[in-house]
Amino acid sequence: MKLSFVTVCYIILNTILQVLVSATVNEYSEIKEFIKNEAKRLGFVKTGFARPDMVDQSIAFQNWLDKNYHEDMKWMENHIEKRLDPRKLMDDCKTIIVFAANYHNQVNYSDVKISRYVLGDDYHIVLKKKLRKLLEAIQQKFPQIEGRFFTDTAPILERYWAQKSGIGWQGKNTNLITRDYGSYIFLAEMLINIELEADQEHADFCGSCAKCLDSCPTNAFVDAYQLNSNKCISYLTIEKRADFSPEESKLIDNNLYGCDICQEVCPWNKFARETEIEEFKNRLHLINKNLDFWSSIDEKTYQQTLKNSAMKRTKLTGIKRNSRAIKSNRI
Incomplete structure (x- = not known):
């Protein structure tokens, strides 16, 4: 045919x-x-x-x-x-x-x-x-x-x-x-600008666990998956620019910058591994500096200590304010 x-x-x-x-x-x-x-x-x-x-x-x-x-x-x-x-x-x-x-x-x-x-x-x-x-x-x-x-x-x-x-x-x-x-x-x-094959969306594996919610010392979580930044220690010590109220000072406890509590209690972080990126190990010495150091830090020392550091986001005034709050919590 x-x-x-x-x-x-x-x-x-x-x-x-x-x-x-x-x-x-x-x-x-x-x-x-x-x-x-x-x-x-x-x-x-x-x-x-x-x-x-x-x-x-x-x-x-x-x-x-x-x-x-x-x-x-x-x-x-x-x-x-x-x-x-x-x-x-x-x-x-x-x-x-x-x-x-x-x-x-x-x-x-x-x-x-x-x-x-x-x-x-x-x-x-x-x-x-x-x-x-x-x-x-x-x-x-x-x-x-x-x-x-x-x-x-x-x-x-x-x-x-x-x-x-x-x-x-x-x-x-x-x-x-x-x-x-x-x-x-x-x-x-x-x-x-090229359309590549999309990967599958990841499932949620939190299940019934609520350790992060239960462990937050400031009750910053309104509900699961919903954070009220006003009460979050990370927000207070990093993003907030004004002075603390007496209640806020108590909330931050011993946290100079940020807070990892809700991560530290997460069961999935038992799988956390040491970073292999050398630049992310360059400031481990910061954890050895005590409250007296941060309380008395001046502009020059601040710039030298935190050069190229994300910790500068809270500015020197924020470091000083946070230090004062921690001091008041130790009285």
Whole structure:
């Protein structure tokens, strides 16, 4: 049986299309694998991919703002349309890539407590350097790719996208938890103009556990997955700019900067491993400095001690205020 000219053309075109589609799929698979391998080489412990759709928790986020649970962090109210739709952060954004970097260090405090995340160099600086190198490597191998990267520096709901991309899940303490590294991780994102296969969204493995909620000394959790920043020790010692009320001074107890209690009690953090990123070990000496040091610190010593440190976020006035509160708690 002879085939018509039209039928023959259809078969040929369909075959060509299948070959092109297969080649495209293979190339995109190669891109994804390359990104994961390069990210690992640069020190990221996890990489996930997600489709940049509208955030499906927009109502919950707006309710959180309406209740003023963000207190002085008014920047959370800015660029809401971008927070809820990452495609507005970059023209032609087709994929969100999320990276996790482990910052955990085993510490034994000798006096005041300082959150683990500042016991290394400023993660904004460290991770931006890594992301810049990563994007350069990607574009050298695949020149058609355009991208933007962030690490806590853009209006994007990092933990939401980390869960969407399969990195981990947002725990009842609102931290991002991973099964193999716990919650002592930094997050970073890259938006690119190529549509890569999305990874499966991570399931929630908190179950019936409520250790983080029960252990919070200030009852900062209104409910599971909902934090009232007004009562959070991390917010009070880092983000709050005004002086403490007598009640707030008591709440911070012995915490000079930040608080890790809801992470320390989390069962998943038994899987926490020591960081392999050397820059995140550079300031372990800070835990050996006592209250007298922080109480009497002057501008020059402050700048020298905390150069390139995320701990400078609370400023010298914040360090002094926190020190005074701890002193009053020891009387």
